[in-house]
Amino acid sequence: MSLLVVTSNSRFTQQELPACKPILTPGWVITAFIFIGIIFIPIGLASLFASENVVEIADRYDEDCVPSIYASDMLAYIRSSQTNKSCTKSLTVPKKMKNPIYVYYQLDNFYQNHRRLWEEVEFSLLLVSVFPDMSKSRSDKQLRSKANEFETKDCSPEATFLVSNKEMPIVPCGLIAWSMFNDTYGFSLNDKAIQVNKKGIAWKSDREYKFGSDVYPKKFQSGVIGGAKLDENIPLSQQEDLIVWMRTAALPKFRKLYGKIEVDLEANEKITVVIQNNYNTYSFGGKKTLILSTTSWIGGKNDFLGIAYLTFGGLCLFMVISFIFLYVVRPRPLGDPSYLSWNRNPDGLFAQLRCRFLSDILCAMEEF
Amino acid sequence: MLERVSDMMERDLILVGATAVEDKLQQGVPQCIDKLAQAGLKIWVLTGDKMETAINIGFACSLLRQGMKQICINTANTDMLAQDPKKAAKENILMQITNASQMDDMKQQFLNLAVDCASVICCRVSPKQKALVTRLVKQGTGKITLAIGDGANDVGMIQEADIGVGISGVEGMQAVMASDFSIAQFRFLERLLVVHGHWCYKRIAQMICYFFYKNIAFGLTLFYFEAFAGFSGQSVYDDWYMLLFNVLLTSLPVISLGVFEQDVSSEICLQFPALYQQGQKNLFFDWYRIFGWMGNGLYSSLVIFFLTIIIFYDQAFRVGGQTADMAAVGTAMFTSIIWAVNCQIALTMSHFTWIQHLFIWGSIAMWYVFLLLYGMLSPKYSGNAFRILIEALAPSPIFWSATLLVTLACNLPYLAHISFQRCLHPMDHHVIQEIKYYKKDVEDRHMWTRERSKARQRTKIGFTARVDAKIRHLRGKLTKKHSTPTSPS
Numbered sequence A: 001m002s003l004l005v006v007t008s009n010s011r012f013t014q015q016e017l018p019a020c021k022p023i024l025t026p027g028w029v030i031t032a033f034i035f036i037g038i039i040f041i042p043i044g045l046a047s048l049f050a051s052e053n054v055v056e057i058a059d060r061y062d063e064d065c066v067p068s069i070y071a072s073d074m075l076a077y078i079r080s081s082q083t084n085k086s087c088t089k090s091l092t093v094p095k096k097m098k099n100p101i102y103v104y105y106q107l108d109n110f111y112q113n114h115r116r117l118w119e120e121v122e123f124s125l126l127l128v129s130v131f132p133d134m135s136k137s138r139s140d141k142q143l144r145s146k147a148n149e150f151e152t153k154d155c156s157p158e159a160t161f162l163v164s165n166k167e168m169p170i171v172p173c174g175l176i177a178w179s180m181f182n183d184t185y186g187f188s189l190n191d192k193a194i195q196v197n198k199k200g201i202a203w204k205s206d207r208e209y210k211f212g213s214d215v216y217p218k219k220f221q222s223g224v225i226g227g228a229k230l231d232e233n234i235p236l237s238q239q240e241d242l243i244v245w246m247r248t249a250a251l252p253k254f255r256k257l258y259g260k261i262e263v264d265l266e267a268n269e270k271i272t273v274v275i276q277n278n279y280n281t282y283s284f285g286g287k288k289t290l291i292l293s294t295t296s297w298i299g300g301k302n303d304f305l306g307i308a309y310l311t312f313g314g315l316c317l318f319m320v321i322s323f324i325f326l327y328v329v330r331p332r333p334l335g336d337p338s339y340l341s342w343n344r345n346p347d348g349l350f351a352q353l354r355c356r357f358l359s360d361i362l363c364a365m366e367e368f
Numbered sequence B: 001m002l003e004r005v006s007d008m009m010e011r012d013l014i015l016v017g018a019t020a021v022e023d024k025l026q027q028g029v030p031q032c033i034d035k036l037a038q039a040g041l042k043i044w045v046l047t048g049d050k051m052e053t054a055i056n057i058g059f060a061c062s063l064l065r066q067g068m069k070q071i072c073i074n075t076a077n078t079d080m081l082a083q084d085p086k087k088a089a090k091e092n093i094l095m096q097i098t099n100a101s102q103m104d105d106m107k108q109q110f111l112n113l114a115v116d117c118a119s120v121i122c123c124r125v126s127p128k129q130k131a132l133v134t135r136l137v138k139q140g141t142g143k144i145t146l147a148i149g150d151g152a153n154d155v156g157m158i159q160e161a162d163i164g165v166g167i168s169g170v171e172g173m174q175a176v177m178a179s180d181f182s183i184a185q186f187r188f189l190e191r192l193l194v195v196h197g198h199w200c201y202k203r204i205a206q207m208i209c210y211f212f213y214k215n216i217a218f219g220l221t222l223f224y225f226e227a228f229a230g231f232s233g234q235s236v237y238d239d240w241y242m243l244l245f246n247v248l249l250t251s252l253p254v255i256s257l258g259v260f261e262q263d264v265s266s267e268i269c270l271q272f273p274a275l276y277q278q279g280q281k282n283l284f285f286d287w288y289r290i291f292g293w294m295g296n297g298l299y300s301s302l303v304i305f306f307l308t309i310i311i312f313y314d315q316a317f318r319v320g321g322q323t324a325d326m327a328a329v330g331t332a333m334f335t336s337i338i339w340a341v342n343c344q345i346a347l348t349m350s351h352f353t354w355i356q357h358l359f360i361w362g363s364i365a366m367w368y369v370f371l372l373l374y375g376m377l378s379p380k381y382s383g384n385a386f387r388i389l390i391e392a393l394a395p396s397p398i399f400w401s402a403t404l405l406v407t408l409a410c411n412l413p414y415l416a417h418i419s420f421q422r423c424l425h426p427m428d429h430h431v432i433q434e435i436k437y438y439k440k441d442v443e444d445r446h447m448w449t450r451e452r453s454k455a456r457q458r459t460k461i462g463f464t465a466r467v468d469a470k471i472r473h474l475r476g477k478l479t480k481k482h483s484t485p486t487s488p489s
Helices: A026-053 A074-079 A141-144 A202-210 A240-246 A305-327 A351-366 B001-010 B029-036 B049-058 B078-082 B102-117 B127-141 B152-160 B174-178 B188-228 B239-247 B251-260 B266-271 B273-280 B285-310 B325-348 B354-376 B377-387 B387-394 B397-424 B428-437 B445-454 B463-486
Strands: A056-060 A088-093 A101-108 A159-165 A168-169 A184-189 A193-196 A254-261 A272-274 A285-294 B043-045 B070-071 B093-097 B119-122 B144-151 B163-168 B180-185
Touching: A026 B397, A056 A088, A056 A193, A074 B266, A101 A305, A141 A202, A141 B043, A141 B377, A141 B397, A159 A272, A168 B144, A202 A240, A202 B043, A240 A254, A254 B102, A272 A285, A305 B285, A305 B397, A351 B377, B029 B273, B029 B463, B043 B127, B102 B127, B144 B152, B144 B325, B152 B163, B152 B174, B163 B174, B163 B188, B180 B188, B188 B251, B188 B273, B188 B285, B188 B325, B239 B251, B239 B354, B251 B354, B266 B273, B285 B325, B285 B397, B325 B354, B325 B377, B325 B387, B354 B387
Parallel strands: B043 B119, B070 B093, B093 B119, B144 B163, B163 B180
Antiparallel strands: A056 A285, A088 A272, A101 A254, A101 A285, A159 A168, A184 A193, A184 A272
16 A cells, blocks of 8 residues: 555545545434533532532631721831731631641732733832833743843843942842732641741742752842842742742732641631731732632632533533434434435426436446 | 639549548547536537537537527627527527627627527637637626636637636647646546535635634634733733644644545545535535634634633642642643644544544644643743643643543534534435445445436436437327327227
């Protein structure tokens, strides 16, 4: 079979390659839908079951954590360096949560994925109206190794600072880094502190390849009130909060991993949380929520996957029933020539007789 | 004076013999014309020969037959045109027009009469007039015209028609050089039109509709994302994904559809000329189909985008507690698009060679291979897609189950639609495919032959029409014979 030899008379050029020509018969249609229904429904049930087993505690605190005297001017509260940002809240565990329990902070209405930021930037002493690229306002090159320290051209305005009239780069530069989340949470149960493990919260590839172990923060958020602080003696590859923050979120409502609690929490226990409410979401109407969640094999709590599978599985089974009904009520014998278009409008009996007569003659002619 | 001399010389001559020159018709021309007439084409002949020659040719190739009413139009009786063309066209008529140059003022009347006739033969036509007649028919009737010729005098007509076919042969290559298609003999025209024309029409219609679908399904997801990114122009996919979408990942299956797709085999196309009517009636590229495919693309884009976003929403997507960032969501969404779009084309095709299988499933495999290799490049080149498949997505069951769900959710409505359509309103090629699949043509040869004889337009030209007329004549005589003995004496 010389398939690859393309001459003018091969099966390829004469379009006579061996082919399979599947036909959509009622048998195949019903089989396909039943098969899909039978696969989807168990998957849906398993996903729903796993999601129901996940225990999640959510607590919105950006409004609760502002003292009542500042209730009408939250912006002044968060901007001032004199106000006490510490806030205590109490959480009740609804069901037993097995370790590891993941602690997330959730931000709402925060467009980390915005390509340009058309707002006032509040992260420097000068309130400047700038139009920098937000999601592009970062320099991944700079983060990888010390040799690229001066690669700050994408980072403006948070790119460089002057040291004795010489431009030195800010590390890490750019708005994405400078908008880093800096609330902290301290957990305690019955006056005993619960340790939150902040190691291993970032992707391994980020820690090992994207954030260099020879890059140290320099002049990060200097002169900024209320901004995040990075220890200048720890290399970026170990600054996991920064690494987690630098991964651009997909939606304006997102969660990022803060840490892991490695003890079990029993049902009805009261956890006390001390929150340092530093991060300014008040100027753009954002929300802050603290989340504690366990995980299952599908991850966190999201019933949608299970419900979607069950819905489609159910729809498929409904289609099976309706097709069976259709094939019973209006059966069409397969290969029945009376469904050909020239047979569906017969000219009359004489025409049919004539045609049969003619076909007999044609048969006879063919035989010669 | 010369006459008188020749009169004196040519006396007492002995007749030795006679020679004649016959300009034969090519082999297979009558059968070809018959088949084309059965496929529903109207055939005109424009020739430079004189009227008697043209009439003989007409009889030789079965364009004319005994019993047809002839209308001759020449410069003398132009008042023929003024008659009501409907009345004149009641029976099978042929028209012969001599010296067409005088007809300029009466173009519309001539056309009205001519289109109602069974066949038209124009004689003594100059090359320019051939082109003018073709243009008249093209513009007056608005139908698609095809011109076929073999000499330099046919070049004007070939270029004027919508499709020009040149026959290469004894008259030289001028017609071939001016034409869209060139064939070696006239009889190949039958195969060109009825087989390849039919296939090409369907392939192009399916290809164009599928292209709209594919790009709408992909492009609209980018627009939906803008609502979640503050309308800032941020793309949810990596640049390389978007580059490769139309170049490598979804283009090869479409090429295999456009080159190899056959709804019925070539023998069936030749045996059932009525299938050619599907193209003439434009059943496969009407607005209903175009909007249907666009709607399918719109539906697919909505399903792909919203299902992926809501599945990967804000919670952790893996047992390790990590949440999905933009790169993960974008890659998962793109994977779903590749699967959905390629499975859709597999549902559309009806003829699967090894090439189609290789291209469709190979495109999907190529996507995963690309993602793997791209992720292995250093972050300097791959950016956020660094190791995204092996580290983040592949170990997460949600990634695979989301792909499965989205793919089937996109394709099941189309599957249901074609199943319903095949059951309630099967088209001719569906029924014929089923007959061949269940080998009913082998079991019941009589039925198969009968259907083949019925699968044609009622023609008035061609030798089957001649046979038809003969049968009518014979039956008429038979019934008359039988009725005479019973009549009262």
